[in-house]
Amino acid sequence: MRTAVCDQLGIQYPIFGFTPSEHVAAAISRVGGLGVLGCVRFNDASELDAALDYLDANTEGRPYGVDIVMPAKVPDEGTAVDLSALIPQTHRDFVQQTLHKLGVPPLPADGDPGREGVLGWLHSVARSHVDVALKHPIKLIANALGSPPEDVIDLAHAAGVPVAALAGKAEHALRHVENGVDVIVAQGTEAGGHTGEISTIVLTPEIVDAVGERAHVLAAGGIGSGRQIAAALSLGAAGVWMGSYWLTTSEYQLAGPADAVKQALVAAHSDQTVRSRVYSGKPARLLRTRWTDAWDEPGAPAPLPMPLQNLLVNEAHQRIMASGDPEVVAMPVGQIVGRMNAVRPVAELVAELVAEFDETLARLDKLR
Amino acid sequence: MRTAVCDQLGIQYPIFGFTPSEHVAAAISRVGGLGVLGCVRFNDASELDAALDYLDANTEGRPYGVDIVMPAKVPDEGTAVDLSALIPQTHRDFVQQTLHKLGVPPLPADGDPGREGVLGWLHSVARSHVDVALKHPIKLIANALGSPPEDVIDLAHAAGVPVAALAGKAEHALRHVENGVDVIVAQGTEAGGHTGEISTIVLTPEIVDAVGERAHVLAAGGIGSGRQIAAALSLGAAGVWMGSYWLTTSEYQLAGPADAVKQALVAAHSDQTVRSRVYSGKPARLLRTRWTDAWDEPGAPAPLPMPLQNLLVNEAHQRIMASGDPEVVAMPVGQIVGRMNAVRPVAELVAELVAEFDETLARLDKLR
Structure with missing residues (x-):
């Protein structure tokens, strides 16, 4: 080729x-x-x-x-701090309530750094x-x-x-x-x-x-x-x-200790993705999970624009990753996920x- | 091949x-x-x-x-008549108001038959x-x-x-x-x-x-x-x-006398389609026009299930077809519409x- x-x-x-x-x-x-x-x-x-x-x-x-x-x-x-001031409290509340509802525990008190969000945006x-x-x-x-x-x-x-x-x-x-x-x-x-x-x-x-x-x-x-x-x-x-x-x-070893992401991806079919603004503020295709479904429910707030949305959900992403529940991962992936059915070397x-x-x-x- | x-x-x-x-x-x-x-x-x-x-x-x-x-x-x-009784008046009103707003005239008084809707469903x-x-x-x-x-x-x-x-x-x-x-x-x-x-x-x-x-x-x-x-x-x-x-x-000669549909299709790009339930009640990809946009506006009713939605919009489709306005056609078409740029023989x-x-x-x- x-x-x-x-x-x-x-x-x-x-x-x-x-x-x-x-x-x-x-x-x-x-x-x-x-x-x-x-x-x-x-x-x-x-x-x-x-x-x-x-x-x-x-x-x-x-x-x-x-x-x-x-x-x-x-x-x-802007710094993460002054951008953070632009995030409405209703959005913060929704994220906390959703994590509670989905059974995602808080991060351990000695949590690792990086909580300021993904600044690469x-x-x-x-x-x-x-x-x-x-x-x-x-x-x-x-x-x-x-x-x-x-x-x-x-x-x-x-x-x-x-x-x-x-x-x-x-x-x-x-x-x-x-x-x-x-x-x-x-x-x-x-x-x-x-x-x-x-x-x-x-x-x-x-x-x-x-x-x-x-x-x-x-x-x-x-x-x-x-x-x-x-x-x-x-x-x-x-x-x-x-x-x-x-x-x-x-x-690929970035998926967290419990490998919940890999488990979820290996199990998913091609119809289990959704194109949504909840990850970054711009439309992105993600694995459809209980987390993305929560943002589609009546009463859920509209996602914020980039880069605010990622700052909003960053701690949630870390908590979700740490929780190790394959049904609640937050992960960008395409419809080809239906063909990703085993963990194999490159x-x-x-x-x-x-x-x-x-x-x-x-x-x-x-x-x- | x-x-x-x-x-x-x-x-x-x-x-x-x-x-x-x-x-x-x-x-x-x-x-x-x-x-x-x-x-x-x-x-x-x-x-x-x-x-x-x-x-x-x-x-x-x-x-x-x-x-x-x-x-x-x-x-x-059911006959068209008793199915028709299942259509809420609010939906009928929305269709009439939308046609008025889009400048689609009523059918001529000597209109052709077929007003009972598409019964092939x-x-x-x-x-x-x-x-x-x-x-x-x-x-x-x-x-x-x-x-x-x-x-x-x-x-x-x-x-x-x-x-x-x-x-x-x-x-x-x-x-x-x-x-x-x-x-x-x-x-x-x-x-x-x-x-x-x-x-x-x-x-x-x-x-x-x-x-x-x-x-x-x-x-x-x-x-x-x-x-x-x-x-x-x-x-x-x-x-x-x-x-x-x-x-x-x-x-193809079913597009009405004014050929508004062909004009609209020839002009459209691949990003001018929308997947929507407004045509039949089931998700169908349509040319995106002022008609489909109207159904996406805040306050628009949710489309009815098949076959009611088609009965609801059937007269509207006929009026739209007769009006000859390329910006208001109601037409199923795929994203390949971007490649359909001229009228040519099969x-x-x-x-x-x-x-x-x-x-x-x-x-x-x-x-x-």
């Missing part, structure tokens, strides 16, 4: 594996894909620096990338991620929320690093290309995390037709088998961008993707 | 074209696909009989099929469709709402006619196969009309894996190019089921699908 984007980035397979885990990212890069480390969880740039040191030491010199959350419009800046933090990442031999810098700021694109290009951006509509992809973005991730509504409404099979060829030769297009959303990779390349994509699929790998998954892709092409060849 | 289902049905291409127009259906069958006539609009079985006579005379002996709306559970029977009418259809040389009988009743499946099989059923989840497909259904239409959420929440790229391989060799699987939703057909076959489908795509063909569209499919396979072959 070697395509033009493989040649440009020096990778064997056009499988871009987005993951918040440096262990998963390294494993993906080692077996010929491109591991892309999601940076939003690193509130302090030094933590990101350490994770990238790990990647440098564990990718056998193979390429990897980073994904930084940079809102297209620079939001009002903040512009200043995201920019510190860029500065740190560019000191490492990254081969791709992606932005989950649209075109990166112009000077970030310039910095990346000056360092010889291609820039990727996610797009849920063809018009967004066109804007990215005009801004200098090199790789468009056409993200269908079935994807996990922040996502639009147009499905992968419709969106991918629309974006391919819109951007032409000006950018590589990767299909994202609903990819978790070699058949689906073949479908993505049929649609004109140069590769695939996969995120959810790595959450049930053996290497190398095994990638080998299977490649083998099924080859089988699919052989099958199609008989239709010519 | 010859697959096993082509051999079984005696067609050249595994392109199943669902359409309420006998003119479009005939044109699809003539060029090597399978035209499938949607029967729900025929309130009287004799009208369907005449349409099938047209197909018999205009398909050059090539196969065609029918699609009948048979609810899985037999609903309470009713079980007794659907059964009369089956009886009429089986007197013609149909090659497929499909049910838009799940497995047909057991005796309908038996009747069809006794006549040597395979049975198709739509499925939005793998568990529904499995049930269909256990009921004796021969062809499963895996309908993704991006499809027009009644549709579930799982996208085509996720749903198709799930259903293929679930039913195995027991049924042919067609992919539906988001198919409107040769690349998308190649994607569907990559996913394991034996063919594609396309509905929306024929609404902007030259042969033969030209099918030739283009086939040519692009061949190009796509040639392109993929270079990746082997």
Whole structure:
């Protein structure tokens, strides 16, 4: 499945594996894909620096990338404390009442740090991620929320690093290309995390037709088998961008001590996701659980805008994670969750993707 | 693109074209696909009989099929008049007020018949469709709402006619196969009309894996190019089921005198659809217009269950159609509407699908 984007980035397979885990990212890069480390969880740039040191030491010199959350419009800046003042008490009360109702205990008194929320959403933090990442031999810098700021694109290009951006509509992809973005991730509504409404099979060829030769297009959303990779390349994509699929790998260890998240994901079917603003304030596809259902009940408040919603629910997310109840996890994941039915190592998954892709092409060849 | 289902049905291409127009259906069958006539609009079985006579005379002996709306559970029977008594006055008032606000005039005093609503939703009418259809040389009988009743499946099989059923989840497909259904239409959420929440790229391989060799699987939703057909076959489908795509063909003449529907469809982008219960009472993807927006406004009533909602809005649909305002049409269509940008004959569209499919396979072959 070697395509033009493989040649440009020096990778064997056009499988871009987005993951918040440096262990998963390294494993993906080692077996010929491109591991892309999601940076939003690193509130302090030094933590990101350490994770990238790990990647440098564990990718056998193979390429990897980073994904930084940079809102297209620079939001009002502020510390966690003064942003916190913007959260209505009714919302705080709803969260506390819901956690009580769902039987989620408080955090232990000696709780760990990080309670200030995920600051990676903040512009200043995201920019510190860029500065740190560019000191490492990254081969791709992606932005989950649209075109990166112009000077970030310039910095990346000056360092010889291609820039990727996610797009849920063809018009967004066109804007990215005009801004200098090199790789468009056409993200269908079935994807996990922040996502639009147009499905992968419709969106991918629309974006391919819109951007032409000006950018590589990767299909994202609903990819978790070699058949689906073949479908993505049929649609004109140069590769695939996969995120959810790595959450049930053996290497993924961010799901908390009780592994409630992995249990919930392994058990879930493809109809057990919901597109909702409760995670971050922007529409994102999540595992449907008792937590997301609570926000859909009559009387539940409307989620707050980004970044307030994440600050609002951050402690709840930590409590939910610590509680270890698979029915109450708060987890972004795509509809491909229905195909994630066992915990397996990255190398095994990638080998299977490649083998099924080859089988699919052989099958199609008989239709010519 | 010859697959096993082509051999079984005696067609050249595994392109199943669902359409309420006998003119479009005939044109699809003539060029090597399978035209499938949607029967729900025929309130009287004799009208369907005449349409099938047209197909018999205009398909050059090539196969065609029918699609009948048979609810899985037999609903309470009733005439249009006594069902009508179940519609709350508040709903009637909302419809009248909305039409007034949108500037949709009343029907002329000498209005045409058919004001009793679309009765094809009713079980007794659907059964009369089956009886009429089986007197013609149909090659497929499909049910838009799940497995047909057991005796309908038996009747069809006794006549040597395979049975198709739509499925939005793998568990529904499995049930269909256990009921004796021969062809499963895996309908993704991006499809027009009644549709579930799982996208085509996720749903198709799930259903293929679930039913195995027991049924042919067609992919539906988001198919409107040769690349998308190649994607569907990559996913394991034996063919594609396309509905929306024929609404902007030259042969389609059911859109009213002013052609407001075609104008609206040709202009629409892929993000201009909405999945809503306002058309029939069950979730269906529609063109997003001022009419559908009105039902999303605060204070709008929740749509009624099937078949009441269609009875409620039937006169409104007729008034909207007669008004000729492209901004207020009420029309089921899938996200593929973004690719329907000109009014063209069926033969030209099918030739283009086939040519692009061949190009796509040639392109993929270079990746082997």
